[in-house]
Amino acid sequence: MVENFTKSGWEKFDLSLKTKISTLVKGYNLYEQFLTDYTHACKRYCADCCTCNLTMTTLEAYYLVENLILKNKSGLLTKLNNSPHRRFQPELTFNRIASLCAQGKDVPEEQSDPSWGKCPFLEKLECVYYHFRPFGCRCMVSKRCCSETGFAEMDPVVMTVNDVFMQFIEHLDTGGYSGNFTDVLHLMSDEKNRNRYEKNSLQGQYGSLVSNIPIPVLMVPPEHRKKIEYILSSLNSFLIDKN
Ligand code: SF4
Ligand code: SF4
Secondary structure (H helix, E strand, C coil): CCCCCCCCCCCCCCCCHHHHHHHHHHHHHHHHHHHHHCCCCCCCCCCCCCCCEEEEEEHHHHHHHHHHHCCHHHHHHHHHCCCCCCCCCCCHHHHHHHHHHHCCCCCCCCCHHHHHCECEECCCCEEECHHHHCCHHHHCCCCCHHHHCCCCCCHHHHHCCCCCCHHHHHHHHCCEEEEEHHHHHHCCCHHHHHHHHHHHCCEEEEEEEECCCCCCCEEHHHHHHHCCCCHHHHHHHHHCCCC
């Protein structure tokens, strides 16, 4: 289930915030390119997957908020006040789950239910900041329309690649936090917190957020290794190139 990945890029990642952001964007682009090999039913105005339960990292929230400010659209963040009170607030990050798996420990099940509510950034079935949406939104794809099936139907390789990107983005944001996107955005919409983040001094406990850790092992089933080798080496090279 898990794979040791010991190339230097995954271990050494002392990057500036600017480089982390450009690496994040490279990752988003690589993922988009990867998806072109698969057929999905996803299309404009299809938004059953836009629920209040999505998660994100502080790096992605920083990228999103800074871009909203640049485009004079930071007022959109007031929509956070419309977030359903009950939402998925994970107790573990992807790399913490990988670490438990590597130690042969059980991973506690966490509850998440789409009926808890819609994403507050969904307006007339469209995302108000689509271009800057976090990976948790980008990786919601389905072979068949979710409104017909009631769930997203994903190719197992796509699911593995989703996990790898989640692990990669958390790794890139080591020292930052993960959590429900509403909670992470609340934190990063505060200028003081963004300033602390820029100085690498966002420390302590922030409500339900969980601190990010580097990749301990990658969650890649052996039968998918060959198929996704180019993804792993591309992500690794994004890190190595900048070290
Ligand atoms: S994941 Fe499902 S609901 Fe979301 S866009 Fe694709 S088909 Fe539509
Ligand atoms: S942020 Fe945008 S893409 Fe993501 S769930 Fe909300 S409306 Fe959908």
